[in-house]
Amino acid sequence: MDFLVVNFAEILFYCLAVLTVAGGIGVLVFKSPVHAALSLLFTFVMVAALFLLLHAELLGAVQVLVYGGGIMVLFLFVIMLVNVKTLAPEQAFLSRLAPLAVVAGVLLGVLIAFALIFGVLVSGHGDGTALRTVGGAEIGNTEAIGAVLYTTYLVPFEIVSVVLLVAMIGAIVFGRRSAGLEIEGGGGES
Amino acid sequence: MIDATHYVVLSLILFCLGLIGVMVRRNFITVLMSLELMFNAVNLNLIAFSFRLSDLAGQVLAIFVITVAAAEAAIGLGLIIALVRLKDTVALDEADVMRG
Amino acid sequence: MKLYDFIWLVPLFPLLGAVFNGFVSNRRGLSKTTTQSVALLGAGLAWIYGWAAVIQWFFTEDHTRAYSVTAFTWITGGNLTIAGGSTAAVDIAASFQVDPLSAVMVGFVTFVGFLIHLYSVGYMHGEPDRDYARYFAYLNLFMFAMLTLITGSNLPVLFVGWEGVGLCSYLLIGFYFEKDWCAAAGKKAFIVNRIGDFGFLLAIFFAFYYFGTLEFQGLFDAMAGDHGGHYATAATIIGLLLFVGAIGKSAQIPLFVWLPDAMAGPTPVSALIHAATMVTAGVYMVARCNYFYQMSPTAMLTVAVIGGVTAVFAATIGLVQNDIKKVLAYSTVSQLGYMFLAAGVGAYVVAIFHVVTHAFFKACLFLGSGSVIHACGGEQDMRKMGGLKKYMPTTYWTFLVATIAIAGIFPFAGFFSKDEILAKVFAAGYGDLNHHGGVYYLLWSLAVIGAVLTAFYMFRLVFMTFHGEFRGGEEAEHHLHESPWTMTLPLQILGVLSIVGGFIGVPGFLWGHPEHNLIDRFLEPVVLHMDHGGHAGAHPGLGLELGLIALSLAAAGFGIWMAYRFYFVDREFVRAGKLAERFPFAYKLLLNKYWIDELYAATFVKGTVKLADLLWEIDARVIDGAVNGARHVTVGSSWLSGIFDLRVVDGLVNLVGRFYDVASLQFRRLQVGFAQGYAMVMVFGAALLLGIFFVVNL
Amino acid sequence: MSLADFVPFLPEIFLGCAGFIVLLAGIPLGRRGSRPVIALAVAALAATAVLIFLVGRPAAGPQLILGDMLVVDQFAVFFKLLVLAASALALVMAAGYLDRAQYSGGEFASLILFADLGMFIMASGANLASLYVGLELMALSVYVLVGYFKLEVKSNEGAVKYFVLGAASSAILLYGISLIYGTTGSLDLETIRVTLAEVPHQNFLLLLGIALVAFGMLFKVAAVPFHVWTPDAYEGAPTPVTAFISVAPKAVAFAMFLRLFAGTFAGEVEHWRMLLWIASAATMIYGNVAALTQINVKRMLAYSSIAHAGYALMGLVAGSDAGTWAVLMYMAVYAFMNLGAFGFVILLESRGYAGERIEDFAGLARRHPGAAAGMLIFMLGLAGIPPTAGFMGKLYLWAATVEAGYIWLAVISVLMSAVSLYYYFRLVVQMYLKEGDAEDESPAEMLSDRWAGAAIAVCAVMTLAIGLWPAPLVGWAKSGLSALGLV
Structure with a gap:
């Protein structure tokens, strides 16, 4: 044990x-x-x-x-x-080029693995406490992230909110059924 | 002790699985899932490094990645709905009008 | 006021005309009167101002230095490291210059250009208003580009003009919409000219890399100051690359194929662009950059050999053409070859001299042919002409004068320039220039043969067109008429110039006064003087000079006599037909390539078989073998050159095109059409790049 | 972080708000066609430009703001203004097009504004996190724009392909970012640069990270072998969108490329140069050769745009100051030429349908001489013939490449631009040397759309003006260089 x-x-x-x-x-x-x-x-x-x-x-x-x-x-x-x-379950659930695609993926993987073997990561000791510390006081991971997210990383944070807005617009644009427009080429169940 | 290298190897495997998934699956929805797998692999990397460095930047970037991945999924699913309405299919390789 | 301070006005006037005609006149469909007034005004102002400025410059400035005017700073770009580790500022101005060479070029380009504008007014009168405006817009634009080319004071400005004239040439070649033709000819012209431009651009880079400047005067000074021959390699590289550009623009072997096809454009365009001005831009450029060639025996020899071979080669093709403009086109290629031959022996001044005289008589010939075509209702085949002398006397006499000039008969313009080329080439052999004396002797003999051929095909043209009986049918005969004054006046002016134009270059040393050769002395400061090895100073004696002149006159006379026998005395051209029958192999190939003998057999020979047989019987036995032999050689060589033209050059051009087509289709197959296939291309590509990346960094 | 920190960020804040307002305003305004809402969006873009002039410029030297997430410098300003100009022109061209196709303009315009916001962040990001987020904002907006004509098979298909490949490539880019984070310990560009300067040995994991980031950027600029999405996305997208995405995202992708590779990773230049050399050469060759046999103008221009990415990459390979500002210059030049060329495709209509085939241009010179002359200018520009701007752009790139000693790359590019003349002139030949098929079908006509016409005229004037008088643009592009001193 x-x-x-x-x-x-x-x-x-x-x-x-x-x-x-x-x-x-x-x-x-x-x-x-x-x-x-x-x-x-x-x-x-x-x-x-x-x-x-x-x-x-x-x-x-x-x-x-x-x-x-x-x-x-x-x-x-x-x-x-x-x-x-x-x-x-689909009859042909794999793409036409599946075997070749696996080869391609594995090839890239091998190359990355090569770099992994000969590469060096940055030195560090893996101290979890720093991830919970805000201003010297150890309070918790969530608070710590919140502290940096709303100060240092404010710009990307705000931009990500716009990203979500764009995703929303996109989903509406694609999902909405528009009256007055006809599908060319037929098909579909609209 | 498990060090970051282990996580990087795991992440590499996951990443390649996702990449292969994007290339081999015909179904657009499963392709989207494979993409999520790739983003997860990246997050694993980021968080492993974040721990090793005792630096929060990696975790913050991982949050952004998750959010963006969610947004990407939403747009991807919207495209799937549009595709189904147009062609009555979710097979990615049937969208091949343009080539050459 | 110094007029030449505003020399950039010379190209600007036609540009304004082009803008007006292109954007206002064309769009609104203004009347022909407005269009032609603006166009003539643009060309005319350029002419008057150009001459005034040049004359004022001549009397006030020092001729040994170029007088340069900067219009504005064009390209700036910090310091670049150049050869030898030093840095040079990229500071290229849109600057223009007046020096003897520019002055000569401005002098004749504006003048000939104006005359051809005038001629076009008559020639293009049948076009709809809008096309008329479009035509004059292009023509004015061409004048702008050409004048920029010759007044620019650095390589980039020259290049702007260079591309501009090319563009106008394409636009004007395709002025008449002829579907089948333009795909093939357009493709040909594009590929061929781009090969040339490719060389030119590289030359500009190398020039900057080695010298840190692109100004002509700066380059001249750099080369003149180089006494140790440090720049020999640079000069060879740049000289050869520049010459690649010249080959493309001036239609030399192996890039000449586009020029005969370019004759599909309106005839005044052929006269202005494809004979008098644009195609000589290559010669101008070589003369302008003579210092590179002076420094490099290799480059000089290359220029001379290509020029000499082209001169004879194109002439042989010209022998059997039946399209009146095709003959003139090949003749142009051949004459350009002479100019390069002159440049290749260091006689740049003579090359420019020939450019000028050639512009006079070749423009006259083309405009004359345009007048003929106009009269014959668009017919270009000489076999359907004949006897035009009595219908259009003015055209005939001016045409004859120009023909005598190109054949090189004393005292017409062509005699002086061509004879001086022959003399200089001979002198190069005699003086063992750069220790390549043997080659130059060989080139000289080629040039003499070329002179015979020139006289032959030009007089063949005259006899077939203007003498004998009209062969185009009665219907067409009724329409024959002399052209309007706007067309004949330029012909007359150019005809007069074809007679007297040569006197600016009378070889004065014949009577011991070298300073009497005006153009030689005037242009001398432009050329960088070098010691070329061999016995450079060695001049052939006066007796030898006179002998050479006699020889070249004899050569021309022999060519004329041959043409006279074949095409004047023998009104039905039977002898030529029989000759073809004697050599069935050559005959068959000529049949495929030129159709000349087939048509002879079908039209003329058939009706007079018996007479022909009789004549041939007499001819073959009685007439001396020399005529026969000479004819044999020319038929054989024109067959060879025909093969070369058809198979090798066209083959190469087509091969390049074919290669790209196939490569393009193969490349496009990567684009399989569905997303996952693309993803795979990406991943394989990434793996390949990554592999190379790792290997490189191991 | 103080409130004053936000002042240089005001243009971005304004742009984001404007996007939202345009989106909302599109609902009531949209009933009267797309023009009112597009006018509103263009006004917002103009106001943003004014704001950049007022507050968005660096007072003295580059300045880091908002937690070192962004940098305010001339380099960013250059690209921001370029993006604004390109978006405004594309929007103006789109108005009539959207009306004809009966799609609403509100979402369209707001998506373009949001994409611009993303591009602003890409141009001025000083941290991998902000760069990534900006890139995704741009990418997502563009995916939606490409598929905007959702009832047209081609539009949807183009979006699907672009989306799948784009998401995969951004995962690859992220993987590279994570490796860089893992080997240098930071996401901050300046910290990474300093760290890299101290790395004594070569680290394959780091190099892998750099290579993967390069792959992500090569995807965004559409370079071989990551170009595969380009022809289909460009052909499928509504033409104004094609005009937009072939210009603005490519330009800012180069901005980010430069900031990362000419700035942050400059110390490793000897390692990555070979990679970009190959990519540049392959891109030039592939783009130009594949374009030769295209019969669809949009597709041909797509391949041409691939080729142009290859030319611009030469500046990165050169890795010098001259190379860097040559890229800036080239992007500006390319923007106007390409927008103009696509503008004509927008205007050309054949039998009530978009005129995209090369034959649709036949005989245009007779029927619409002005339009043909304009297209001629753009084709000359794209082929790099003087005195158009295209020649100037190429000239500086060549100069930089030759100066850096990469003669062969310059030779390839000169040769390939010679090849390019062939396919650009196929259009010219069609316009000037061919007659339209008058008998069996009505030939393509130019629509009279004053807005689009004006936008095209601006492009044509710029193409010629920069060609004749490039000095101001050059000076401006050079001033952007101080930015790279920062990172």
Whole structure:
């Protein structure tokens, strides 16, 4: 048992890592988009757990809330909305160039791995307390992030709000049915 | 002790899975999911480095990435709806009128 | 007031005319009277002002330095590191200059340009108002570009004019919409000229890189101050690259193919652009940048060889053409070859001299041919002409004068310039210039052969067009008439100049007064003087000079006599036809390429077979073999050059085009059409780049 | 951070608010066509330009504001004004086009304003976080704009392709950013620059980060092999959008490219130069050669725009001051030429439908001499023939490249611009040397749209003016250089 206790962090990491990768592979191989979506949700949760291991409590929560709660619901919603046909497992769910695409992806991965082997990360000691400290007082990760987010990172923060506005406009522009305009080329169920 | 390198390797695997997913899946919705996978890989990197450096910048950038990814998903899904209305399909490779 | 301080007004006047005609007259469809008044005013003011300024400059300024005027600063761009590690400021002005060379060019370009504007008024009168305005806008724009080219005082300004004349040339070639033709010819002209421009641009870069300036005077001073030959390599590189540009613009081997096709434009355009001015821009540029060539024996030899070979090569093609303008086109290519030959032996002044005289007689010839075509209702085939002498005497006499001039008969203009070219080339061989004496002797003999050919095909043209009986049918014969005064007046002026124009370059040393060669002495300061090795100073003696003159006159006379025998005495051209039958192989190829003999056989020979047989029997046995042999050689060589033209050059041009077409289609196949295919291209590309990146940085 | 810090940020704040107001105003105004709302948006752009002049300029030297997120300098001002000019011209060209297609102008105009806001942040970002966020704001707005004609198959398809590839490339860019963060320990450009100067050995992870960031930027400027989205997005998008995205996003992408590579990563130049050399050469060759056989004008101009990215990359390869301001210069020059060329495509209509085929230009010189002359100017400019601005732009790039010793790259570009003349002149040949098919079908006509006509005229005048008198623009582009001294 000592082994488990002493190496608890390592064991946890490897378990989570394996599960994360398994979830990722699931997204690739499940024929049904719903299954793929559930697999993705699983990956998101595992990644959130990894965030917690890295002392990023707020991010872990955001990951579950935004991805698991928000984006995933959106995905499922659209899957349901678009067409029942697409829900059925597809006959050809892979693209025409699938084998070549895997080769391409793996090739790029190998090259990145090469850099990883010969590369050097910046030196650091991994002190979680600094991530919870605001002005010398250790209060918590959320407060610490809030403190920098609303001061130093105010500009990108505001811009991100505009990004969301644009996304909203985009969704409305694409989603709204416009009277008076006709679809050229036929098709569709409008 | 698990150091950042482990996380980077995991993130690399996740990133490549996402990249391959973008290239191999026909369904636009699953392609979108694969894209989310890539963004998650980046976040994993950022947070691992943030911890190693004891620096909050990585976490803040990760928040931005999550938000932007959400916005991207919204636009992607909007495009899917428009595509379905036009062509009655979600297969990405059937959008191939223009080429050459 | 110093008029030459505002020398930039000379190109500006036609530009204003072009703007008015292009934007106002064309758009609103103003009357022809307005259009032509504005156009003539633009060209005329340039002429008057240009001459006034040049004359004032001549009497007030020092001729040994260029008088440069800066209109405004054009390109500025900080300091660049140049050869030798020093820095030079990029500070290029839109500046213009007056020096002997510019003065001569301005003098004749504005004058000939104005005459051709005047001629166009008569020639283009049948066009609709808008097209008429469009035509004159282009023509004025061309004058602007050409005058910028010759008055610019640095390479970039010259380049602006260079591109401008090219553009106007394209626009005017396609003035008549002829669908099938323009795709092929346009493609040809673009590719061919861009190869030339490519060389020119690189030359400009290298010039700046080596010398840190692009001003002609600055470059001249740099070269003149270089006594150790440090710049020999630079001079060779720049000289050869510049010459690539000149080859393209002045239609020399191997880039001459576009010029004959360019004859599809209106005839005044052929006269102005494709004979008198634009195509000589290459010669002007070589003369202007003579210091690079003076410094580089290699570049000089290249210029001479290409010029000499082109001179003969184009002449042989001209021998068998039946399209009146095609003959003149090949003749232009050939004469340009002579000019480059002169430049290649260091006789830049003589080259420019020939440019000037050539402008007179070739413009006269083209305008004369335009007058003929006008009279024949658009017919360009000489076999459907003949006997025009009695219908259009003015055209005939001016045409004949110009023909004698181009053939080089004393004392017409062409004699002086061509004879001096021959003399200089011979002197180069005699003096063992740059130790390449043998080559220059060879080029000299080529040039003499070219002189024979020139006289032959030009008189063939005259005999076929103006003598004998009219062969175009009765219907057409009724319409034959002399052209209006706006067309004949320029012909007469140019005809007179074709006679007397040569006297500006009378070789005075013949009677011991070298200073009597006006143009030589006037242009002398432009040329950088160098010691060329060999026995540079060695001049052939006076006796030898006179012998050479006699030889060149004899050559011209022989050519004329041959043409007389074949095309004047033998009214039905039977002898030429029979000759073709004697050499069926050459005949067949000529049949495919030129159609001349096939049509002879079909139209003239058939009806007179018996007589022809008889004549041939007599001819073949009685007439000396020399005529026969000479004819044999020319037929053979024109066949060879025809093959070269058709297969090799066209083949190369087509190959380049074909290569790009195929490459383009292959490239486009990457664009598979669906997003994931694109993603794969990207990822593979990224992997490739990354791999190279890592390997490079290992 | 004090309130005074916000003063130089006022133009951006104003632009964001203006976008929102235009969006809202589009609802009532939109009933009377798109012109009122577009006029409003153009007025907002003009006001932004005035604000930049008043408060957005650096008082003395570059100045970091708002938590070091942004830098105020001449470099950013140059690109901001360029973006404003390009957006205003594109908007004016779009008015009639939107009306003809019966799409509303409110969302359209506001999306362009938001995209401009993103571009402002890209041009002046001093931190990888703000740069990334600005880039995404621009990218998302542009995705929506490309697919704006949602009922047209091509528009939707172009947006889908652009979106998928754009999202993937921004993930790649982010991965690169994360690696740079992991190897240098900071997102701040200045800190990274200082750190890199102290790195004694070469670090492959860092180089990988730089390479991945370069890939992301190459995607945005449409360079080979990341160009694949360009032809389809350009062809599919509504033509005014094509005009806009071929100019403004490309220009600011170069701004960000320069700020990162000529500024932050300048110390590593010997490592990444080869990468950009290859990309530049490949882009010039691919873009020009693939354009040769195109029969759709928009697609041909798309390939031409790829090729132009290749030319501009030469300035980055040169890696010198001269190279940097040559890129600035080129972007300004290219903006006017390309906007003008697309402007004519917007105006040309064939049988009630957009005239995009090359044959639609046949015989234009006879029917619309003014239009043909204008198009001729743009084609000459794009081909780099003097005395147009295109020649000037190329000249400075060549000078910088040759000076830096990359003769072969300059030779390739000269050769390729010779090739380019062929396809640009295919249009000229069509206009001047061909007759339209008069018998069987009505030839394409130029619509009379005064707004678009005026915008095109501005472009034509600028193309010629810069060609004849480039000194002011050059001086202005050079003044932008002090900015890079900062980072």
